[in-house]
Amino acid sequence: MNNKTVEDLNVGQSGIISAIDAPKEIKRRLMDMGFTRGIRVDVIKKAPMGDPLEVGIRGYNICIRKEQAANLMLKESI
Amino acid sequence: MAKICLVGNPNCGKSTLFNNVTNTIAHVGNWAGVTVEEKYGDWNGNQTLDLPGIYSLSPYSPEEKLTRRFILDSEPDLIIDVIDATNLERSLYLTTQLVELGRPMILALNMGDLLEKEGIKIDTEQLSKMFHSRVVNISASKGLGFDELNKAVEKSLADKKVPSCPLFAPPLELLITEIIADDFMHEAPKAYPRRWCAIKLLEADELFLANMPPVPEKLAEVIKCRTEKLEKVFNDDIDAIIIDQRYHVAEDITKICEVKKDPVKKFKLDNIVTNKFLAIPIFVLVMAFVFYISISVVGGVTTPLIESSIATIRESLHSLLNNLGVISFLSNMLIDGIISGVGAVLTFVPQLFVLFALLSFLEDCGYMSRIAFIMDRAMRSLGLSGKSIIPLVIGTGCSVPAIMSTRTIEHPKMRRLTIMVTPFIPCGAKLPIFAMIIGAFFNNAWFLAPIMYFIGIIAITITGIVSQLLDRHKEDNAFILELPRYQIPTLKNTWIQTWERTKGFIVKAGTTILLASILIWFLNSYNFLLQEVSPTSSMLASIGRVIAPLFRPLGFGTWQASVALLTGIAAKESIVSTLTVALQGQPITTLFTQASSFSFIMFILLASPCVAALSAMATEMRDRKAFWAAVAYQTGFAYVSSLIVYRILLGVL
Numbered sequence: 080m081n082n083k084t085v086e087d088l089n090v091g092q093s094g095i096i097s098a099i100d101a102p103k104e105i106k107r108r109l110m111d112m113g114f115t116r117g118i119r120v121d122v123i124k125k126a127p128m129g130d131p132l133e134v135g136i137r138g139y140n141i142c143i144r145k146e147q148a149a150n151l152m153l154k155e156s157i
Numbered sequence: 158m159a160k161i162c163l164v165g166n167p168n169c170g171k172s173t174l175f176n177n178v179t180n181t182i183a184h185v186g187n188w189a190g191v192t193v194e195e196k197y198g199d200w201n202g203n204q205t206l207d208l209p210g211i212y213s214l215s216p217y218s219p220e221e222k223l224t225r226r227f228i229l230d231s232e233p234d235l236i237i238d239v240i241d242a243t244n245l246e247r248s249l250y251l252t253t254q255l256v257e258l259g260r261p262m263i264l265a266l267n268m269g270d271l272l273e274k275e276g277i278k279i280d281t282e283q284l285s286k287m288f289h290s291r292v293v294n295i296s297a298s299k300g301l302g303f304d305e306l307n308k309a310v311e312k313s314l315a316d317k318k319v320p321s322c323p324l325f326a327p328p329l330e331l332l333i334t335e336i337i338a339d340d341f342m343h344e345a346p347k348a349y350p351r352r353w354c355a356i357k358l359l360e361a362d363e364l365f366l367a368n369m370p371p372v373p374e375k376l377a378e379v380i381k382c383r384t385e386k387l388e389k390v391f392n393d394d395i396d397a398i399i400i401d402q403r404y405h406v407a408e409d410i411t412k413i414c415e416v417k418k419d420p421v422k423k424f425k426l427d428n429i430v431t432n433k434f435l436a437i438p439i440f441v442l443v444m445a446f447v448f449y450i451s452i453s454v455v456g457g458v459t460t461p462l463i464e465s466s467i468a469t470i471r472e473s474l475h476s477l478l479n480n481l482g483v484i485s486f487l488s489n490m491l492i493d494g495i496i497s498g499v500g501a502v503l504t505f506v507p508q509l510f511v512l513f514a515l516l517s518f519l520e521d522c523g524y525m526s527r528i529a530f531i532m533d534r535a536m537r538s539l540g541l542s543g544k545s546i547i548p549l550v551i552g553t554g555c556s557v558p559a560i561m562s563t564r565t566i567e568h569p570k571m572r573r574l575t576i577m578v579t580p581f582i583p584c585g586a587k588l589p590i591f592a593m594i595i596g597a598f599f600n601n602a603w604f605l606a607p608i609m610y611f612i613g614i615i616a617i618t619i620t621g622i623v624s625q626l627l628d629r630h631k632e633d634n635a636f637i638l639e640l641p642r643y644q645i646p647t648l649k650n651t652w653i654q655t656w657e658r659t660k661g662f663i664v665k666a667g668t669t670i671l672l673a674s675i676l677i678w679f680l681n682s683y684n685f686l687l688q689e690v691s692p693t694s695s696m697l698a699s700i701g702r703v704i705a706p707l708f709r710p711l712g713f714g715t716w717q718a719s720v721a722l723l724t725g726i727a728a729k730e731s732i733v734s735t736l737t738v739a740l741q742g743q744p745i746t747t748l749f750t751q752a753s754s755f756s757f758i759m760f761i762l763l764a765s766p767c768v769a770a771l772s773a774m775a776t777e778m779r780d781r782k783a784f785w786a787a788v789a790y791q792t793g794f795a796y797v798s799s800l801i802v803y804r805i806l807l808g809v810l
Binding site: 098099103104105106107108109110111112113115121123124125126127128129130131132133135137138139140141142143144146147 | 158177212214217218243244245246247250393394396397400403404417421422423424427432433434436439530531533534535537543567636637638639640690
């Protein structure tokens with residue numbers, strides 16, 4: 080079982096989303112912003128206090144907290 | 158007259174477009190959800206509405222609900238979907254939802270001037286075919302493409318062509334078709350398109366179901382059974398399947414219509430602005446600069462100028478009216494009531510204007526979102542989120558727009574907490590009273606003004622920590638915020654926003670404060686038998702004396718101070734004018750000691766805000782009980798902390 084999430088990525092790394100494991104409303108919000116299966120997420124930066132993260136998705140930049148980053152499961156890299 | 162509405166993602170330039178094509182005005186900001194109210198304007202004789210920026214039409218955030226309700230219930234003749242062309246894929250996700258609402262639509266591809274720079278090409282003809290809608294390239298900030306847009310609007314209003322909805326994957330599409338065919342669909346209001354209703358039924362959308370009779374058992378059973386099968390096929394829940402399908406559509410269309418070089422955006426300025434070590438010092442410096450420029454530099458020059466000219470006007474008017482033989486009732490009312498009262502407020506209009514202009518610049522250029530990003534972690538330990546920082550910053554100008562800007566905070570509990578603490582940040586209207594006291598009692602000590610902001614921040618911190626401790630049902634909070642590109646705000650937008658907010662103050666000076674000044678002057682100059690008396694035996698003094706004992710423990714139990722606090726409920730600016738009028742030329746040092754004067758401004762800082770802010774609080778809290786609890790908390794908090802500080806100061810000073 081692969082349990083890697085966006086939270087585990089370092090700045091500069093990227094991954095492909097395989098599933099979103101979050102409460103209904105937050106899942107809906109994340110998906111509305113474009114976090115859907117098969118989409119590539121680039122971790123661009125961490126805020127000065129280590130949280131939240133700035134990530135690139137679908138050609139734009141968005142910040143999410145580590146908690147939400149941990150909701151975004153990644154596909155196993157080959 | 159046709160009805161047009163502008164819809165689009167936050168930061169897509171919708172409000173800039175609105176400001177440029179219509180005669181009325183909306184606030185613009187490079188910050189999600191700046192259009193916090195519906196704004197109407199006139200565009201070539203068509204009534205045009207600027208709706209809040211949204212990413213989706215889900216039933217969760219207040220803004221999405223508002224936009225959806227408006228489009229469905231008021232049946233606009235035309236929707237203009239404003240799209241940030243540099244962000245096509247995500248923008249089209251909203252488009253896939255808008256087309257389902259069944260109104261004629263134009264896609265306005267904004268930021269056309271940036272496409273080349275970012276290495277993007279869009280085939281508008283293809284895009285137009287995909288949605289069966291007109292597509293126009295514009296640049297709202299540079300004013301390009303408006304002729305074409307005007308023509309498209311004219312044509313669309315004439316032919317009333319409705320866009321087509323791109324199809325989803327076959328299993329889902331089949332189910333939607335079946336639901337559309339069901340007799341139950343006839344129960345839906347006529348304006349609601351069938352396909353949209355079917356999808357909402359599948360999503361079990363609360364807002365939609367609330368407007369419908371109960372779903373018949375047979376249909377409910379079919380939907381349930383078929384949904385379960387679908388969920389198995391796609392291995393996800395139905396809501397997620399539909400969002401996923403929409404994004405597939407958006408991806409496919411983007412693939413066909415767009416050529417893009419670089420998939421990841423990097424903002425060079427962010428290397429410095431959100432840098433690990435520099436971010437917070439820069440934030441502090443920026444805020445210090447804003448206050449230094451507006452209050453010290455501008456205020457320092459204009460305040461004495463205006464004060465001396467008001468004094469000159471008073472004197473010359475006094476002798477003029479005397480010479481003309483105007484009865485003393487009128488001349489006193491004019492000079493001691495109106496000119497003293499309103500003048501005291503107008504004194505600080507220039508510095509507020511500059512403060513509003515600088516804050517508006519920060520909003521428009523994209524820096525506010527960065528502040529939210531860097532401060533989220535700190536705000537979170539107070540039960541707030543990074544998004545709460547924006548209302549607090551705007552609150553340094555005025556609590557009313559600040560409270561309205563809390564709408565972008567998705568979580569109701571956090572939104573209420575932010576609304577409750579926003580007035581703790583001293584607004585512009587409280588500055589004159591601080592200045593008056595600091596000048597009279599503390600020899601203009603430079604450090605006292607920052608201390609007032611600091612006290613506000615401590616009050617917010619205490620409130621946050623207490624609410625965290627009391628909160629037994631901690632819920633999952635998300636903080637999801639787009640970081641838009643930096644841009645130089647257009648002069649027009651900055652001017653409009655600054656002028657709108659400043660105008661609010663001037664209008665208040667001309668109305669509420671004018672009336673309050675006359676009333677206070679009258680109550681202050683006459684007794685209950687309507688005889689002209691000295692202020693100490695006036696009606697105002699009698700009223701003040703009734704309330705004064707309440708404030709005796711805080712050190713300012715005089716009738717003048719009590720009355721000033723009462724008029725402060727109408728507008729905080731009137732505290733200065735009330736004191737000025739009530740003192741009738743005596744120095745303010747007769748009213749307070751050093752300790753009690755500080756306790757007085759501290760109470761003003763923390764106690765419940767002016768009527769305008771109170772009504773904004775009530776509207777945004779959407780809960781009467783929560784509102785009164787917040788007001789009681791603010792006032793109680795102010796009372797207790799002033800009491801404590803007064804007692805401490807008594808010992809120290």
